[in-house]
Amino acid sequence: MKTLMIAALALAPLAFASGAEAQGTARGAQRGVEDGSAAAGPVGGVVGGAVGAATGTVGGVLGTDTDPARRAREDRREERREERLDRQERMGR
Structure with a gap:
């Protein structure tokens, strides 16, 4: 076994x-x-x-990325998320 x-x-x-x-x-x-x-x-x-x-x-x-456009979308999504978290942090939330 x-x-x-x-x-x-x-x-x-x-x-x-x-x-x-x-x-x-x-x-x-x-x-x-x-x-x-x-x-x-x-x-x-x-x-x-x-x-x-x-x-x-x-x-x-x-594991190379065959779709660079997908990678760019993910990067933009992550940047927006970080900006949103920064704004919330500045506002004291």
Whole structure:
């Protein structure tokens, strides 16, 4: 029983990483095919899909942000929250 628990705990991070990989791989391949096809036709689509899948997998494992606009929205939301808290603090609340 103890050995099973140790094995499960050791393999759990691999399961989570593969989930991130799968999401990045699919999105990367899709975008690679679209961009490659637009740039170089069918051959570009094949090459773009392979390269996009590889970069998507690496990005998924490393946790890179694929949507910079989302990050900007989160930053603005955090700034507004901090400003609101500063105003409340100055007002003595």
